[in-house]
Amino acid sequence: MKRDIISVADMKEDFTDIIELALKLKRGRYDSYEDAKNRVLALIFEKPSTRTRVSFEVAMRQLGGHSIYLNPNDLQMGRGETISDTAKVLSRFVDVIAYRAFENANVRELALNASVPVINALDNVEHPVQMLADFMTVLERKGRLKGLKLVYIGDGNNVANSLMMAGAVSGVNVTIATPKGYEPKDEFVSKARSLSTSAKIEISNDPSVAVTEADVVYTDVWISMGEEKEKEKKEKAFSGFQITPALMRKASPTAMFLHCLPAHRGLEVSAEVIDGGQSFVFDEAENRLHTEKALLLKLLKF
Ligand code: CP
């Protein structure tokens, strides 16, 4: 049976196994694999991307397969062909589809109608593949995941939702600190808590309290793709939520800083922090490649 990755919850059973496989693949970088050889990945991207697109394309290539990048405007989908028909047709040609969409419902619709695996490459609700790279980077540096404290300071967005769920499935305690009114929706907090047997998932409006003794400090853009109209209002609401050296000093002295990127220095993070010694954002970006290879091998297994 085919397997879709729409949410971190779809990796509940093997989230850390995929990361372990990625660590192995990182060492043997250019090995090709029978399961991926000559297989084809279609990438449908409704929004821009540097990391997700390039890492998926390079991943397929290094595994011995191919990829096809499709902008919806190049597809008949952009002229009204249904997602369902697109899913059925693409399934006759390709072996796996990654979809970056504005609407989570559209990713689900594609998955429901495709007979090949569908991967959510970011939507308005989650960014599940990003989590594999993030938690791999933590595991590489800290040697463990269980019992660590990750504090996310910023917008209660797609990345925040996925971080809560990834913490839950890997035993990492996650605190999300947002300005009032920008907390993650209750349904995603509850979903994360329902996945966890041990990890604590907490919501706060006070970054200085939340960050105390954090092992990992994480942030993301304040204005996600598609929210450009809210720029002025959000930048005002988020002042005081920038990750600064002073805030980092309240975390554990060995805390690492992560950001899924792209970053905006001077807004969600100061240049000193993101370009400083506690930042591992470029390892994190590199790990997108290794984790996507691991995920593709799992999904393409004959
Ligand atoms: N982090 C991330 O998904 O980056 P891109 O938007 O460049 O793919």
Ligand code: NVA
């Ligand atoms: N929250 C951001 C993540 C970008 C990788 C967005 O959705 O634009």
